[in-house]
Amino acid sequence: MDKDTVIKIADLAKIEINDKKIEEISSSLQKILNLVNEMNTINTDDVEPMSHPLNLKQELRKDEVLEKNERDLFQRNNKYIEDGYYKVPKIID
Amino acid sequence: MWESVIGLEIHVQLKTQSKIFSSASTNFGAEQNTQACAIDLGLPGVLPVLNEEAVKMAIKFGIAVGANIENNSVFARKNYFYPDLPKGYQISQYEIPIVSNGSVNIDIDKKVKKIRITRAHLEEDAGKSIHDLYENESAIDLNRAGTPLIEIVSEPDLSNAEEAVKYLKYIHSLVRYLDISDGNMQEGSFRCDANISLKKSNSSELGIRAEIKNINSFKFVEQAINYEIQRQGEILDSGKSVIQETRLFDPIRNETRSMRSKEEANDYRYFPDPDLLPVSISNSLIENIKLNMPELPNEKKERFIKQYKLTDYDTSILVLDKDLSAYYEKVLEKTSLNPKTTANWIITELLSYANKSNTGVKNYPVNFEDLASLLTYIHDGLISNKQAKIIFEKMWNNGEKPQDIIEKEGIKQISDTMEINKLVDNVIKNHYKSVEEYLAGKDKLFGFFVGEVMKESKGKANPKIVNQLLKEKLRNDK
Numbered sequence: 001m002d003k004d005t006v007i008k009i010a011d012l013a014k015i016e017i018n019d020k021k022i023e024e025i026s027s028s029l030q031k032i033l034n035l036v037n038e039m040n041t042i043n044t045d046d047v048e049p050m051s052h053p054l055n056l057k058q059e060l061r062k063d064e065v066l067e068k069n070e071r072d073l074f075q076r077n078n079k080y081i082e083d084g085y086y087k088v089p090k091i092i093d
Numbered sequence: 094m095w096e097s098v099i100g101l102e103i104h105v106q107l108k109t110q111s112k113i114f115s116s117a118s119t120n121f122g123a124e125q126n127t128q129a130c131a132i133d134l135g136l137p138g139v140l141p142v143l144n145e146e147a148v149k150m151a152i153k154f155g156i157a158v159g160a161n162i163e164n165n166s167v168f169a170r171k172n173y174f175y176p177d178l179p180k181g182y183q184i185s186q187y188e189i190p191i192v193s194n195g196s197v198n199i200d201i202d203k204k205v206k207k208i209r210i211t212r213a214h215l216e217e218d219a220g221k222s223i224h225d226l227y228e229n230e231s232a233i234d235l236n237r238a239g240t241p242l243i244e245i246v247s248e249p250d251l252s253n254a255e256e257a258v259k260y261l262k263y264i265h266s267l268v269r270y271l272d273i274s275d276g277n278m279q280e281g282s283f284r285c286d287a288n289i290s291l292k293k294s295n296s297s298e299l300g301i302r303a304e305i306k307n308i309n310s311f312k313f314v315e316q317a318i319n320y321e322i323q324r325q326g327e328i329l330d331s332g333k334s335v336i337q338e339t340r341l342f343d344p345i346r347n348e349t350r351s352m353r354s355k356e357e358a359n360d361y362r363y364f365p366d367p368d369l370l371p372v373s374i375s376n377s378l379i380e381n382i383k384l385n386m387p388e389l390p391n392e393k394k395e396r397f398i399k400q401y402k403l404t405d406y407d408t409s410i411l412v413l414d415k416d417l418s419a420y421y422e423k424v425l426e427k428t429s430l431n432p433k434t435t436a437n438w439i440i441t442e443l444l445s446y447a448n449k450s451n452t453g454v455k456n457y458p459v460n461f462e463d464l465a466s467l468l469t470y471i472h473d474g475l476i477s478n479k480q481a482k483i484i485f486e487k488m489w490n491n492g493e494k495p496q497d498i499i500e501k502e503g504i505k506q507i508s509d510t511m512e513i514n515k516l517v518d519n520v521i522k523n524h525y526k527s528v529e530e531y532l533a534g535k536d537k538l539f540g541f542f543v544g545e546v547m548k549e550s551k552g553k554a555n556p557k558i559v560n561q562l563l564k565e566k567l568r569n570d571k
Binding site for chain 1: 109110111115116117118124125126127128129130131134136142143144145146147148167172174175176188189222223224226227229230231232233234235360362365367369370371372373
């Protein structure tokens with residue numbers, strides 16, 4: 001895995017990594033990729049893809065409103081609040 | 094030289110009471126962040142639980158477009174970073190959407206065109222960012238986060254803005270008929286993204302496309318597509334190539350422009366959501382929903398043409414809006430006027446008032462019973478069509494009942510033969526010279542006599558009876 005790919009992945013994940021660590025991260029990611037590539041050598045043509053490790057089906061919920069307004073509770077620990085809005089740095093120019 | 098190729102992605106908010114993965118309310122217009130619970134906020138330790146009704150609504154849509162309904166559907170995480178998406182990913186569907194391979198038929202220039210629907214999947218809506226509230230910050234309201242959506246993706250089967258709008262209107266009409274969405278475009282319940290590219294005529298190779306995001310009116314869809322076709326045409330004509338990108342339509346400037354901010358985030362890294370088990374949909378559930386399907390717009394159209402002998406054009410207008418077609422049928426039930434004339438009245442008179450004031454059927458100031466009585470008065474010859482129009486204007490503007498207006502203003506049509514006889518006699522007496530000329534062969538004067546009688550009656554005489562009596566009298570004199 002090359003340096004640019006590591007930087008791109010870090011960027012997508014919003015993780016800051018310093019230049020010194022890139023090589024180390026690159027090699028450990030490469031190990032994981034090697035493992036995946038090894039698995040890819042197995043023929044799975046007749047195997048149904050698994051989308052969840054448990055062989056269970058989802059229970060559905062009735063369409064009912066059960067939640068109350070708990071805005072004050074959720075916003076108690078947040079400094080960036082005004083008039084009940086969450087505030088973030090301006091995201092449009 | 095260039096041919097445009099268009100595909101639409103339509104986002105439809107489902108009208109469930111609660112959200113797709115939480116039990117918070119989906120009501121529109123609540124105070125900011127009062128309907129965003131721990132699940133909607135993506136707080137640590139919460140687990141999404143799927144809303145049964147949202148699944149049923151998606152199945153209903155799938156059946157209506159003749160699509161395949163997947164027995165084992167899977168939810169996936171679509172990863173992107175934006176402040177109105179608290180989890181950092183949107184729960185959507187990727188590999189196995191609940192609905193796939195459907196189609197709808199739309200009328201283009203009196204021909205039927207089939208528009209294929211690639212897929213329709215369930216997903217959650219994001220919150221809302223408000224950028225103009227504070228000077229240095231954006232404000233986030235997460236009430237909308239977690240509202241259930243179906244995203245309906247068409248094949249690039251649409252050739253121009255007109256077709257795209259027709260298709261969009263049909264899907265809008267369909268979700269209202271199915272009662273799975275309120276379709277309110279102002280409130281964002283129904284919005285679309287348009288993928289547009291140009292290819293050389295007669296070439297099967299598609300060009301590079303641009304995607305225009307979040308268009309929320311039929312008019313804007315038309316404008317945005319036409320602008321984009323022209324923009325791309327100019328680029329290609331000058332020998333350059335179109336960039337694949339996401340663009341935003343600006344209705345004030347009537348142009349699309351590049352959305353630089355989101356470009357780099359277009360790597361969604363989908364994977365199956367480990368918090369959600371696959372959804373199992375039994376054939377018996379699908380069959381059960383099939384048995385309870387309402388009449389669909391195209392079915393209603395066929396029935397109207399057959400049952401009421403309406404034209405294709407009239408029917409299309411009445412049927413597109415579920416509430417309007419119901420209104421029409423209720424008026425028909427109560428009035429003695431025939432279906433064709435009743436339809437004309439609704440389309441030319443009522444709709445012109447409704448469109449001018451942008452009033453939906455639910456808010457018509459004239460209820461179906463009052464319109465039915467007014468039309469029955471026309472049928473019975475009590476009032477003329479012209480008088481009815483004047484009365485209708487008052488009904489629409491002041492909410493008055495037709496019988497009250499007729500009584501108050503004395504605008505009943507005179508259909509009493511004896512009374513009209515007197516008027517006719519008077520006119521003949523007062524215009525003896527003209528009568529002589531008429532009898533001598535100046536046939537054109539007949540209209541003059543009719544006009545005089547109408548004048549005498551202050552416009553209230555039934556013109557049919559006036560005509561008839563005048564003809565009889567003038568013949569007698571011959």
